[in-house]
Amino acid sequence: MSVFDILKERGYIAQLTHEEEIKELLEKEKVTFYIGFDPTADSLHVGHFIAMMFMAHMQREGHRPIALIGGGTAMIGDPSGRTDMRNMLTHEDIDHNVSCIKKQMEKFIDFTDDKAILVNNADWLLNLNYVEFLRDIGVHFSVNRMLTAECFKQRLEKGLSFLEFNYMLMQGYDFYVLNKKYNCKMELGGDDQWSNMLAGMELIRRKESKSAFAMTCTLLTNSEGKKMGKTQKGALWLDPEKTSPYEFYQYWRNVADADVEKCLSLLTFIPMDEVKKLSSLEGSAINEAKKVLAFEVTKLIHGEEAAITSQKATEALFEGSGNLDNVEAVEITCDDIGKSLLDILVSTKLIPSKSEGKRLITQGGLYANNDKVEDFNLSLTEDMFSEGYLLIRRGKKKYNKILLK
Structure with a gap:
């Protein structure tokens, strides 16, 4: 089974360009691809986790990820999925966030022996000559077409700043730079990034006359179509200081029955025949599937010891074991x-x-x-x-x- 089949079966793929070419490419070559993460906070959250799982599946099948930290694009702010403008971050804020996020990624993606690459787009964006950039890159972008992009359309009613309007050019330029430097042929990302990803792909095809591809992963939503990963305290963070392993475990232990199969498929490496078996349980038996989900996801993010401790604390409180030693x-x-x-x-x-x-x-x-x-x-x-x-x-x-x- 190719990695494309694995991603399709597990429900990752939302949209893609050139499907047949992508299938053939992933079967015949070890492809270098990238996913971008903007450092708007000092921790990744569970919405980023699905992108990292997307990346990890690709790496397990021999393809090489580039994890791009958006130290440069964070100075602008991505308008995608926003109804208002993001808060402006200082250089110091961004540098701090970048260092924190790097540590989280290195726990999850294997960067040894050039199996993956970690880059920061501040290295090439912050020193650009604006006039040269407009002449070299801006000439390939149609304003009329940009205004039809979903990420801009929903902002036009409230007002879209020229600052944010540049974001698509910069993300497209990222793909172009990575293509030239690392022969990166594919950009992966969340489905809300589709318009930005197309911009980069088309820029490479126009400027370099080379093939480039884009593929988006499903956003983590529940059976009602609402984004998952929100708690009473806010986002479900991957940093244990922001969301404790116990809280993290509890979130997955208490997902709705209808969301168990999707979460097991997207957020664990459990084989799909086992996922189907667990998610087919009915009534109170579905709780066994939720225990597996909570343990596996917590183990991936916080390690096996934290997963065991959270599991024991839960059993003590809710299953009558009586031992409260592991309660936070x-x-x-x-x-x-x-x-x-x-x-x-x-x-x-x-x-x-x-x-x-x-x-x-x-x-x-x-x-x-x-x-x-x-x-x-x-x-x-x-x-x-x-x-x-x-x-x-x-x-x-x-x-x-x-x-x-």
Whole structure:
């Protein structure tokens, strides 16, 4: 089975150019391809994870990935999928984000022995001569055609800055540079990048009279068509400091039944016959498939030890094993005795704000040692820690321990 067949069977491929040529190319050659990641934050999130899985499947079949970090394009901001303009980042912000993202990628993609390449487009974008760039690259872009691109159409109503309008030229130029330097023949990316990817492919074909190709991967959406990876705290980050391994595990453990097959196919390397078997389970038995999903995805991102710890914590809380050693804990000091429980929950980041805590209490969703909290002003007392910790539950399934140092 070729990598194209694998990607097709697992549901990755959304759109592609020149299907038959791509199939033949991937069967006959070891292709160098690239995927771009803009460093708009100091961590990748689960939306990037599917692109990295796309990349990993290609690498496993012998093709060579280029992971492009957009240190240059991040200075502009991608208008794709946006109804408003992105916040402008400083050079210092971007440099910090780039270094963080590199570390995450190196855990996931094998960069040894030239099996993959890591590049930063700041290296060629930041020192461009603007007039030369317009004469050499801009001449190949039709404004009329650019305005029909989906990434621009949805912004025209609110206003599209000229700054953002340049983004497509820059992403197209990235592909052109990588093609010349590394013989990169294909760009992969999320389906929201289709217009930008076509721009790069066509630029190479016009300027170099060479074949180039583009292929997009499915966006991670649930059965209702909504993007997955959003939590109460925001994005589902790959950085354990932003989204803990336990929270990460819990997210996948609690996906809707209808989303299990898609998530197993796209976010794990489990063979498809096993994916079909697991996703065909019905009723309460589907929970076994969700356990496999949560463990495998957490293992890929955070390692096997973190996956086992998260699994044990979940079993202790929800399956009655009684051992709470692995439940995630935060620490406070004796000086915090007498303070408001809500203040402590905010300071330890177990809830984002006091107003969120009050909402939980009003809805009957906050528990301390299995007792429902009903008083906004409830204060901590020493007897709450008689077991050595205070067990906090938010909603039905979010548990943490507060330890007293």
